[in-house]
Amino acid sequence: MSKQSGRGRVAGLPEWDRCAVMGVVNVTPDSFSDGGRFFDTTAAVKHGLELVAEGADLVDVGGESTRPGATRVDEAEELRRVIPVVRGLASEGVTVSVDTMRASVAERALAAGARLVNDVSGGLADPAMIPVVAASGAPFVVMHWRGFLEGGNVKGAYDDVVTEVVDELHARVEAVLAGGIAPDRVVVDPGLGFSKDAEHDLTLLAHLDRLLVLGHPLLVAASRKRFLGRVLAGPEGAPPPARERDAATAAVSALAAHAGAWAVRVHEVRATADAVRVARAVEEARTAERAPHPTAPGAEGAR
Template identity: 50%
Template sequence: MLVMGILNVTPDSFADGGINLDIDTAIARGKEMAAEGAQIIDVGGESTRPGADRVPSEEEQARVIPVIRALAAAGLQVSIDTMRAETARLAIEAGATIVNDVSAGAADPEMFTTVAGLNCRYVMMHWRGHSKEMNSKALYNEVVTDVISELSTQIEKAISAGVKREKIVIDPGIGFAKDADHNWEIINRIDEFTALGFPVLIGHSRKRFLGGSEPSERESATVEVTKSLVGKGIWGVRVHGVKANVEAIRA
């Protein structure tokens, strides 16, 4: 199970907003996470926390492209966390090797054909709308069944657009249009996602369902969930605190 380190080059991400907004600071943090054991550095320039405002594409790209270029030049494996096809294309050209799309192609009609042309690994997360509206959409008949069904629809669309099946990674979208009970249900039934035959990425790090009023208070709970996922056939976990999670996996 690999570790994907979260590098938010944003002023408003829920757990680390503003910390890495300076490009040099972000590059240094990316290298630090790699030294701590992160196999992939996931660079994002737009917060997707509940209630977050959208960022113009030019601003998103100005934040992430210099960081990606520097980290890739240093020999690190980098992913771009974006919903925009043009940002994805520029990031891959700058040296990223993975597109991590929290909308699974639903936010940008050009994403599937862009990813197909780039022929890169593509992370598809379950998504029900942008940050401003996601909390109102946490309504399910049966959360695991519904999430799998909705993800499967997007996967079929991606493959139809030319994305290779073997390039797809799926993410059930912990904390996105889901309440705490939904999140725990997904984690407890993660085998139903791995059974789909795709690598599975889990992004539970420091999210509200873990308890604690501040994201910084949720690190130990994050590590405990990571421990519980070891041996479950998960491809990777996407986390803020790389060192502690790497140690938990290796223990």
């Protein structure tokens, strides 16, 4: 499978000729990276539009923090946070993804103009999620997930993290397909930071080609995560705050784009938008270099 075919196209969404950039809008008071900064509708919509102006191709709106130890909000509160922001951004022509584990929130968000459902549980947290998404025809992100992270990084033991994540994602994708979601509307996500330590995350990034073998477009969500803090801190230092990890995030975005990812999910867009465009330009240069020269033996038109 080539990198370009691995990148793929997601039915129901625009098609980009490079790795897409998904900007993050957290409508929460307790997100690990920017909690509280965009907690009201006006600020959240304004921020989403700023992300698009900086190069985001789509915007992921979430009203529930999934950081380790976070307490779940109730359904009514999640709806109150998310739906007006989805509606406001969609009305401005933004391609909106909704980040939720609740079928009711997904359904209302799709009705308000969202075009993609990004469920970190891959449909496991709410049995109604797959039927709702299947009925809507919306694309669906299936993330690798081993349960809620209340109390810490649960079930993080792996003998072979790449093989186990690929196998578990494959099983989840099969369940999603059996539930009626079309194959060309499924995106996979290795779930960096979810039930994984820094070594697991880095190993998965080193083997994204193994995830592409699943045959679905790949979303990589590394932005500002703990493993980047560990890398930047070194063996003895303290990890820098989440908002000081954006350069490292852009580096991962370039690597993911080069490996064939369909999209990267990031909090700070501008640097990553530049990174994926550079990765694409290098890919095009490599392709041109390998193409037969018009006067080379065997080239079309050669005499």
